[in-house]
Amino acid sequence: MINPFDDTYFMKKALQEAEIAFDKGEVPVGAIIAVENRIIARAHNLTECLNDVTAHAEMQAITAAANFLGGKYLHQCTLYVTLEPCQMCAGALYWSQIPKIVYGASDVERGFRAMGTTLHPKTKVVSGVLEEEASNLLKQFFIQKRNLN
Amino acid sequence: MINPFDDTYFMKKALQEAEIAFDKGEVPVGAIIAVENRIIARAHNLTECLNDVTAHAEMQAITAAANFLGGKYLHQCTLYVTLEPCQMCAGALYWSQIPKIVYGASDVERGFRAMGTTLHPKTKVVSGVLEEEASNLLKQFFIQKRNLN
Numbered sequence: 483m484i485n486p487f488d489d490t491y492f493m494k495k496a497l498q499e500a501e502i503a504f505d506k507g508e509v510p511v512g513a514i515i516a517v518e519n520r521i522i523a524r525a526h527n528l529t530e531c532l533n534d535v536t537a538h539a540e541m542q543a544i545t546a547a548a549n550f551l552g553g554k555y556l557h558q559c560t561l562y563v564t565l566e567p568c569q570m571c572a573g574a575l576y577w578s579q580i581p582k583i584v585y586g587a588s589d590v591e592r593g594f595r596a597m598g599t600t601l602h603p604k605t606k607v608v609s610g611v612l613e614e615e616a617s618n619l620l621k622q623f624f625i626q627k628r629n630l631n
Numbered sequence: 632m633i634n635p636f637d638d639t640y641f642m643k644k645a646l647q648e649a650e651i652a653f654d655k656g657e658v659p660v661g662a663i664i665a666v667e668n669r670i671i672a673r674a675h676n677l678t679e680c681l682n683d684v685t686a687h688a689e690m691q692a693i694t695a696a697a698n699f700l701g702g703k704y705l706h707q708c709t710l711y712v713t714l715e716p717c718q719m720c721a722g723a724l725y726w727s728q729i730p731k732i733v734y735g736a737s738d739v740e741r742g743f744r745a746m747g748t749t750l751h752p753k754t755k756v757v758s759g760v761l762e763e764e765a766s767n768l769l770k771q772f773f774i775q776k777r778n779l780n
Contacts, residue, residue, distance in 0.1 A: 533703045534694050535726035536685075545683050554682045569748055570726065573719025577684035598747050599718055 487519040489562070489584050493612045496562040496586070499526040499539065500619055506531060510619045513539035513563040515547040515556065522559070523547040539563060540571035544578055556580040564616035566593035566609070576602045584608040586616030636668040638711070638733050642761045645711040645735070648675040648688065649768055655680060659768045662688035662712040664696040664705065671708070672696040688712060689720035693727055705729040713765035715742035715758070725751045733757040735765030 492514050499512025503526035515523040525542035529535055540563050548554050560582040567575065567585065572594035575583060579602050588609065590596055601607070641663050648661025652675035664672040674691035678684055689712050697703050709731040716724065716734065721743035724732060728751050737758065739745055750756070 529703060533701065534697050535703050536690055536694055536723050541685055545685055548683050552682060554678060554684050568722060568726075570719055570722025573717060573722050573746075573748070574685050577717075577719065597722075597749050599722070600746050 489608060489611045492516050492521070492560070492562040493564070493584065493586060493616075495521060495524070496564050497612060497615055497619070499524055500564045500616065503527045503539070504619060504623055510623050511539045511563065511565045513543040513561060515543045515559050515561050517551075517559050522550045536570070538568065538571050540567050541574055544574050548578070554578070560584060562611075564612070565589055565620065566595065568592050569594050569597040569599040572597075572599040572601060575605065576600060578602075580605055582606050582608070584611050586610070586612045587620060588613070638757060638760045641665050641670070641709070641711040642713070642733065642735060642765075644670060644673070645713050646761060646764055646768070648673055649713045649765065652676045652688070653768060653772055659772050660688045660712065660714045662692040662710060664692045664708050664710050666700075666708050671699045685719070687717065687720050689716050690723055693723050697727070703727070709733060711760075713761070714738055714769065715744065717741050718743050718746040718748040721746075721748040721750060724754065725749060727751075729754055731755050731757070733760050735759070735761045736769060737762070 496512040496514045500510040504510035508527045508530050511527040513525050523543040523546035525539045527539045528537040556578040559580050562584045564586040566589040581604050645661040645663045649659040653659035657676045657679050660676040662674050672692040672695035674688045676688045677686040705727040711733045713735040715738040
């Protein structure tokens with residue numbers, strides 16, 4: 483049987499968040515947290531609007547999901563994020579004990595893999611879901627930014 | 632000439648924040664951010680009260696300091712924190728480009744040193760300031776917690 487609620491479905495929702503960030507002049511990264519095929523948190527990068535390095539999409543999604551659940555552990559959740567999490571976000575995900583992280587584009591310079599950040603032993607990672615779409619949006623953002631300066 | 636505004640002075644202020652966390656039933660960690668001998672942010676761990684793994688003292692202090700400064704980089708700031716930052720907080724400090732971090736007690740299990748988190752190349756670290764006081768407060772907290780359960 484076809485499951486419409488697969489990783490691609492939720493990553494598309496994360497990409498929609500990344501597009502909202504793009505329109506605000508933010509580095510376009512979006513995140514979704516889902517539980518049992520239900521979205522409980524949506525967020526996009528707001529570091530420029532909020533003047534706050536901690537306002538990555540994942541951080542806001544973690545806070546929003548915990549608020550929704552009424553508990554700080556995201557035990558049955560999956561995070562979908564368009565770009566590989568950095569060490570700050572991976573560190574927060576470690577504390578959340580989230581069982582699954584799905585990301586789109588890799589960040590070979592500042593992603594948690596290159597930085598050697600430790601995830602929680604219970605956390606599984608899926609990478610490359612809608613990677614090209616996420617990556618193209620980021621490239622488009624940086625090209626546009628360069629042309630404006 | 633004696634400088635009353637040394638690392639010990641500011642760490643005492645961070646310890647006062649840790650004591651506030653203790654009284655709230657939070658793991659007692661406190662943080663201060665100072666610029667030119669002026670405190671611009673005070674915070675303590677609120678992960679239990681807020682049900683949020685991202686509510687470490689350092690994270691809140693970073694957000695508060697950036698808000699005070701009107702910019703996301705903490706270029707002339709020093710962070711004082713009673714316990715060695717974890718990988719999430721060290722990751723946030725990396726993005727903030729903060730030039731100096733001073734911490735009290737070491738966290739040999741989950742501190743950024745053991746976890747191998749990368750700090751910004753401009754960041755210098757001083758450790759062990761009022762280490763015993765910070766460590767004793769943490770021990771007292773965990774002993775009390777064990778006796779209550």
